[in-house]
Amino acid sequence: MSYSKYFPLENYLNQVSITLTYSELEEILGFKLPPTAYKREQWWENNTMHHPQANSWLNAGWKVERVSLGKEVTFVRDES
Numbered sequence: 001m002s003y004s005k006y007f008p009l010e011n012y013l014n015q016v017s018i019t020l021t022y023s024e025l026e027e028i029l030g031f032k033l034p035p036t037a038y039k040r041e042q043w044w045e046n047n048t049m050h051h052p053q054a055n056s057w058l059n060a061g062w063k064v065e066r067v068s069l070g071k072e073v074t075f076v077r078d079e080s
Helices: 007-015 022-029 035-039 054-058
Strands: 017-021 062-068 072-077
Touching: 007 072, 017 022, 022 072, 054 062
Parallel strands: none
Antiparallel strands: 017 072, 062 072
16 A cells, blocks of 8 residues: 555644633533533533433544543544
């Protein structure tokens, strides 16, 4: 398999993550997150069957990697 000389950039971008504070998320959304988003890590699961809010990040090609309840959420590119 041959790789483009630009493959390192593709590889880097696939590994980039973004961490948003709850305040930043609420500013983007335009409303306050529900209490369960502050109290339960399960609210952030990458499962659209039980957590329809997951559609917002999964449809954009991201998944939740880590949650610090009430503080911040880290998203990474979903390579599945």
